Amino acid sequence: MEAYTELLLWAGEHGVVLNGIEPRRIPGRGIGIVATRALEPGEKLLHVPSAMLRTMDTVPKRISRKLPKKMKIHGLLAADLALNPHPGKYGKWNAVVPSRADIWDSLPLTWDPRLSHEFLPRAARDLLRKQEAKFAVDWAAAEEAFPETPALSRDDYLYAWLLVNSRTFYHETARSLKLPPDDRMVLQPVADLFNHADAGCAVLFSAASFAIMADRAYAAGDEVFICYGNHGNDMLLAEYGFVLASNRWDEACLDDAVLPALSARQRAHLDDRGFLGNYMLDAATVCYRTQVALRLMCVPLREWQRFVDGADDGGKGDDAAAQAKADRLLASLLGKYRETIEKTIDTLGSLQAGQPSQRELLCRRWRQIQTLIDTTITRLES
Numbered sequence: 001m002e003a004y005t006e007l008l009l010w011a012g013e014h015g016v017v018l019n020g021i022e023p024r025r026i027p028g029r030g031i032g033i034v035a036t037r038a039l040e041p042g043e044k045l046l047h048v049p050s051a052m053l054r055t056m057d058t059v060p061k062r063i064s065r066k067l068p069k070k071m072k073i074h075g076l077l078a079a080d081l082a083l084n085p086h087p088g089k090y091g092k093w094n095a096v097v098p099s100r101a102d103i104w105d106s107l108p109l110t111w112d113p114r115l116s117h118e119f120l121p122r123a124a125r126d127l128l129r130k131q132e133a134k135f136a137v138d139w140a141a142a143e144e145a146f147p148e149t150p151a152l153s154r155d156d157y158l159y160a161w162l163l164v165n166s167r168t169f170y171h172e173t174a175r176s177l178k179l180p181p182d183d184r185m186v187l188q189p190v191a192d193l194f195n196h197a198d199a200g201c202a203v204l205f206s207a208a209s210f211a212i213m214a215d216r217a218y219a220a221g222d223e224v225f226i227c228y229g230n231h232g233n234d235m236l237l238a239e240y241g242f243v244l245a246s247n248r249w250d251e252a253c254l255d256d257a258v259l260p261a262l263s264a265r266q267r268a269h270l271d272d273r274g275f276l277g278n279y280m281l282d283a284a285t286v287c288y289r290t291q292v293a294l295r296l297m298c299v300p301l302r303e304w305q306r307f308v309d310g311a312d313d314g315g316k317g318d319d320a321a322a323q324a325k326a327d328r329l330l331a332s333l334l335g336k337y338r339e340t341i342e343k344t345i346d347t348l349g350s351l352q353a354g355q356p357s358q359r360e361l362l363c364r365r366w367r368q369i370q371t372l373i374d375t376t377i378t379r380l381e382s
């Protein structure tokens with residue numbers, strides 16, 4: 001019997017209701033949720049009573065009391081999961097979460113740093129560094145709080161911490177509203193088996209329950225998704241360990257293409273005006289920050305300042321000429337960046353660090369970035 005069959009029996013006894021859906025193993029996506037019959041838009045597919053949530057209030061006092069008062073809910077829930085003080089209570093739920101091997105395989109925070117630090121695209125790497133810093137704070141507190149034998153190991157805590165990172169839902173209560181938004185997170189059974197797509201079912205909550213409602217019609221056998229947020233693939237890679245083949249929210253960071261082309265003076269000007277770095281493009285647009293940096297490389301300083309201040313050129317047509325110059329410059333920078341990416345992909349092909357599946361995931365991500373760049377070059381040159 002699949003572990004999720006037992007989970008459903010246990011959840012059903014506690015008021016969780018599934019309507020027209022069931023969990024199933026899905027190649028490449030672990031467990032997911034599929035429609036067992038035709039579903040209508042707006043149908044309520046899942047009901048989870050609030051009593052089933054794991055929140056800051058369900059972390060036993062003997063755990064929370066030992067941890068710093070200001071510890072984030074992420075770190076608290078991770079300690080609760082790792083120490084597992086009530087194996088009977090949550091045993092059926094714990095049995096369905098991805099294995100430690102699955103988490104180690106997919107999530108960059110556990111990867112060989114030679115791979116994650118040198119080969120993740122910049123946006124994913126920046127997120128990873130933030131995660132590393134957050135984890136270091138939480139782990140330092142947990143390690144100090146639970147030194148007894150058998151001690152809580154770093155890997156036990158990291159595994160739990162990453163499960164929390166990839167499985168929590170936003171939830172408000174009168175109490176959590178007094179806390180920052182990143183402290184309003186809860187774990188909920190069964191709902192945490194929905195996989196992500198760039199558009200998906202609505203997730204609603206009230207004081208009494210969570211509900212998931214069909215966003216559109218589904219045929220029997222279709223996988224039913226929720227949307228974890230309007231995330232690009234670098235975010236999904238760093239935080240959830242996968243990338244979508246098709247993602248309307250995808251974008252790429254151009255800092256490695258644009259920053260090296262700037263002189264020290266130009267960097268200083270951009271920094272002064274708050275425009276240094278964080279240059280992004282998506283399939284349809286290049287961001288305004290990138291335009292500001294390109295303009296600086298294409299026009300005299302006075303003219304650039306007028307551009308940054310939002311002043312037009314009084315109809316003289318200089319602006320169109322400057323934009324054409326900026327577009328040509330961008331196409332050339334992107335062409336060079338594309339070659340660098342090609343070399344990165346080649347290097348990944350012969351690298352020994354990390355697991356083959358991790359290197360393959362990185363190559364897939366770099367190819368997606370190349371496609372975004374190619375689309376932009378074609379647009380700029382047409």
Ligand SMILES: C[S@@+](CC[C@H](N)C(=O)[O-])C[C@H]1O[C@@H](n2cnc3c(N)ncnc32)[C@H](O)[C@@H]1O
Pocket residue numbers: 028029030031032096097098106166167192193194195196197239240241242243244
């Ligand atoms: C909230 S869980 C969803 C259920 C999960 N598949 C499981 O087996 O328990 C989030 C994790 O599911 C996987 N996942 C979610 N959506 C995915 C997708 N579209 N493609 C591949 N993996 C996905 C990722 O491993 C992610 O970290």
